[in-house]
Amino acid sequence: MPEKDITVIVNVGDNIKLFGLYICPDIDTIMYMFAGLLNRGRGWGITGDSFRLLKTLHRYGLETWFNIGDRDLATHIYRTAKMEKGSKLSEVTKNLSKILGVKAKILPVTDDWVETKVNTDKGLMHFQEFWVRRKARDRVLGLMFDGVDRSEPAPGVLKAIERSGNVLISPANPITSIEPILSVPGVRKALKKAKSKVLAFSPIIGKKPFSGPAGKLMGDLGLKVSSYVVAMLYKEFISKFVIDVEDVALKSKIEGLGVGCVPTRTRMNNLKEERKLAEYVLKHLP
Amino acid sequence: MPEKDITVIVNVGDNIKLFGLYICPDIDTIMYMFAGLLNRGRGWGITGDSFRLLKTLHRYGLETWFNIGDRDLATHIYRTAKMEKGSKLSEVTKNLSKILGVKAKILPVTDDWVETKVNTDKGLMHFQEFWVRRKARDRVLGLMFDGVDRSEPAPGVLKAIERSGNVLISPANPITSIEPILSVPGVRKALKKAKSKVLAFSPIIGKKPFSGPAGKLMGDLGLKVSSYVVAMLYKEFISKFVIDVEDVALKSKIEGLGVGCVPTRTRMNNLKEERKLAEYVLKHLP
Numbered sequence: 384m385p386e387k388d389i390t391v392i393v394n395v396g397d398n399i400k401l402f403g404l405y406i407c408p409d410i411d412t413i414m415y416m417f418a419g420l421l422n423r424g425r426g427w428g429i430t431g432d433s434f435r436l437l438k439t440l441h442r443y444g445l446e447t448w449f450n451i452g453d454r455d456l457a458t459h460i461y462r463t464a465k466m467e468k469g470s471k472l473s474e475v476t477k478n479l480s481k482i483l484g485v486k487a488k489i490l491p492v493t494d495d496w497v498e499t500k501v502n503t504d505k506g507l508m509h510f511q512e513f514w515v516r517r518k519a520r521d522r523v524l525g526l527m528f529d530g531v532d533r534s535e536p537a538p539g540v541l542k543a544i545e546r547s548g549n550v551l552i553s554p555a556n557p558i559t560s561i562e563p564i565l566s567v568p569g570v571r572k573a574l575k576k577a578k579s580k581v582l583a584f585s586p587i588i589g590k591k592p593f594s595g596p597a598g599k600l601m602g603d604l605g606l607k608v609s610s611y612v613v614a615m616l617y618k619e620f621i622s623k624f625v626i627d628v629e630d631v632a633l634k635s636k637i638e639g640l641g642v643g644c645v646p647t648r649t650r651m652n653n654l655k656e657e658r659k660l661a662e663y664v665l666k667h668l669p
Numbered sequence: 670m671p672e673k674d675i676t677v678i679v680n681v682g683d684n685i686k687l688f689g690l691y692i693c694p695d696i697d698t699i700m701y702m703f704a705g706l707l708n709r710g711r712g713w714g715i716t717g718d719s720f721r722l723l724k725t726l727h728r729y730g731l732e733t734w735f736n737i738g739d740r741d742l743a744t745h746i747y748r749t750a751k752m753e754k755g756s757k758l759s760e761v762t763k764n765l766s767k768i769l770g771v772k773a774k775i776l777p778v779t780d781d782w783v784e785t786k787v788n789t790d791k792g793l794m795h796f797q798e799f800w801v802r803r804k805a806r807d808r809v810l811g812l813m814f815d816g817v818d819r820s821e822p823a824p825g826v827l828k829a830i831e832r833s834g835n836v837l838i839s840p841a842n843p844i845t846s847i848e849p850i851l852s853v854p855g856v857r858k859a860l861k862k863a864k865s866k867v868l869a870f871s872p873i874i875g876k877k878p879f880s881g882p883a884g885k886l887m888g889d890l891g892l893k894v895s896s897y898v899v900a901m902l903y904k905e906f907i908s909k910f911v912i913d914v915e916d917v918a919l920k921s922k923i924e925g926l927g928v929g930c931v932p933t934r935t936r937m938n939n940l941k942e943e944r945k946l947a948e949y950v951l952k953h954l955p
Contacts, residue, residue: 402746403689403753435719439743443768445750453739457725460688464731467689482729 384665386417387486390543392570394555395472395491396499396528396563399511401449402440404459405466408511409560410476410491411458418483423654426594429454448516473537490543492564495534499559500527510559519596523603526558531566544573549668552583552621554649556597557613558604574620580669582623585610588649589629611636618642622669625649643669670951672703673772676829678856680841681758681777682785682814682849685797687735688726690745691752694797695846696762696777697744704769709940712880715740734802759823776829778850781820785845786813796845805882809889812844817852830859835954838869838907840935842883843899844890860906866955868909871896874935875915897922904928908955911935929955 394409408427415421415429422430432452441447451459458479465475471494480489499510503521513519544550555561565571574581587610592598598608606612610626614637617624623643626633630646637644645667651657680695694713701707701715708716718738727733737745744765751761757780766775785796789807799805830836841847851857860867873896878884884894892898896912900923903910909929912919916932923930931953937943 402750404746433719433721433739435739436722436743436746439740440746443743443747443765445747453719453721454725456742457722457729460722460726461729461731464688479729 385486387488389487390539390547391487391489392492392540392543392564393489394560394564395493396497396531396559397510398496398498399449399509401451402445403463404451404456405463405472406449406451406459407462407472407476407491410472410489411455413489414458414476414480414483414485417480417485417487417489420483428452446516449511450515471537473539488539488543490540491537492540492570493531493534493567494537495530497531497534497563497567498529499563500529502526514559514596519599523600526562526600526604528563528566531563532568534567536567536569540567541569541573544570544577547577548580550574550577550581551664552581552617554584554586554593556586556592556595556600557616558597558600560595561617571620578620579622581621582625582645582664582667582669583613583617583621584649584664585613585624585626585630587613587630588627593650609633614640614642614644623667625664625667671772673774675773676825676833677773677775678778678826678829678850679775680846680850681779682783682817682845683796684782684784685735685795687737688731689749690737690742691749691758692735692737692745693748693758693762693777696758696775697741699775700744700762700766700769700771703766703771703773703775706769714738732802735797736801757823759825774825774829776826777823778826778856779817779820779853780823781816783817783820783849783853784815785849786815788812800882805885809886812848812886812890814849814852817849818854820853822853822855826853827855827859830856830863833863834866836860836863836867837950838867838903840870840872840879840911842872842878842881842886843902844883844886846881847903857906864906865908867907868911868931868950868953868955869899869903869907870935870950871899871910871912871916873899873916874913879936895919900926900928900930909953911950911953 391413393413397409398407412427420429422428429452432454436453437447462475472491473494476489500507501510501513502525503523505521586592586597590608601608610630611633614624618640625645627649628646634644647663677699679699683695684693698713706715708714715738718740722739723733748761758777759780762775786793787796787799788811789809791807872878872883876894887894896916897919900910904926911931913935914932920930933949
């Protein structure tokens with residue numbers, strides 16, 4: 384499938400304002416990936432970037448727990464400058480994508496400010512503070528997507544779900560990456576309507592997520608860390624669920640939820656494995 | 670004289686907000702100089718700094734006529750972040766000076782926003798736009814220090830003029846570096862009172878200023894580019910005026926203004942020459 388035919392709807396709950404800059408970690412990661420700039424080892428930022436600014440800020444005694452590379456910073460400065468002049472996040476994302484030669488359409492799920500906050504035994508904090516700064520060490524009591532009730536889907540989001548041949552839900556953290564997308568008014572409903580063409584990937588193999596704080600969050604929130612639980616969370620709006628072969632025993636249980644189950648090798652440690660999974664899944668689209 | 674006994678009152682009219690950043694070229698140049706960080710060849714910025722951010726912004730199609738190095742940027746981000754939280758420019762300057770090990774007291778002449786605007790045949794523009802972006806190519810019709818009428822001297826400015834053993838006026842551009850300082854209500858009056866201990870350096874040798882757009886500005890504004898004219902501009906509040914030996918012929922004319930005249934070698938091409946001039950002048954203080 385040509386890149387230009389892909390629309391990616393991206394979480395904005397991780398967005399954070401730091402040093403006056405409007406920073407969108409998820410959008411940038413997706414954008415850098417399509418642009419061939421992503422530091423794949425780290426999973427964020429620009430490959431080969433330097434960190435001179437951050438080192439100097441550290442010397443200045445500012446908190447520098449959030450990583451910003453010198454080139455990466457240009458993205459945040461560009462975005463902040465444009466948004467201060469009245470551009471919407473989706474417009475700026477479109478401009479940046481064009482500049483970076485990205486042909487896929489990257490859409491923030493909403494142009495409104497929605498902030499994922501984690502309520503912990505150490506108080507309420509921004510998701511980035513919980514995850515990056517405090518390394519998910521605090522006990523999670525609850526989550527909120529501040530502002531989501533009043534948010535609207537960005538232009539094109541609902542249409543993309545409605546008109547796309549298929550909708551794929553990535554093997555992302557169901558709690559803090561997928562849920563804030565689903566919580567934007569209209570999105571869950573659009574997915575339910577599109578259910579017959581929606582396929583999701585489980586982000587979990589056995590009792591462990593691929594990466595990130597999904598396991599910690601699910602555990603603290605009283606959810607068993609298992610592909611079956613993720614299938615339960617998604618069952619209303621997916622028709623197929625891809626799980627790892629290691630979890631093949633869950634197949635019939637998941638199908639009991641009314642969801643088709645596709646076991647395959649889902650570990651992706653390099654581009655070759657990513658491509659292999661993509662090709663396999665393209666053959667099993669709903 | 671120990672560095673800690675020096676107070677530098679600095680022009681803020683060159684300050685500019687770019688990409689949401691609060692940038693103070695004159696303050697930073699002075700601060701970097703005392704910190705031993707100044708790129709002396711260029712006369713601005715940090716020695717050995719890189720420009721990766723700026724190159725990326727250029728790639729992003731943003732206007733990058735104003736130079737910002739990757740390390741230098743940390744200063745602007747620090748300042749902007751602190752000021753957004755309510756700090757005054759003088760407080761931030763004090764913090765930055767402390768961080769950078771600067772013992773001299775660097776005081777912005779005012780904490781208020783004063784903006785030097787140049788009225789040209791191409792329209793009214795910020796001084797930096799006139800000087801850095803358009804390289805002083807437009808004909809100057811007039812100047813204004815926007816906001817200066819409503820500004821107040823920053824804490825300590827008037828006291829420094831009043832209590833210092835001597836006040837030195839640097840060989841800076843009289844039109845856009847010294848005049849905006851004098852225009853802050855109270856400053857000119859304080860200098861007049863302190864006249865007997867005020868010494869100024871001429872920024873001009875023959876018909877040429879040391880550097881910068883002083884010649885162009887003076888010429889366009891109908892002022893002859895000469896040390897004598899600068900002495901005329903300053904005569905109310907200085908008791909001694911340092912000119913170059915090349916202009917020794919002006920001595921009696923300047924003294925006719927009621928100002929003591931000290932001819933010496935004023936060209937400073939290296940640290941040794943700077944030190945020599947400083948030592949000579951320290952012997953001839955009013």
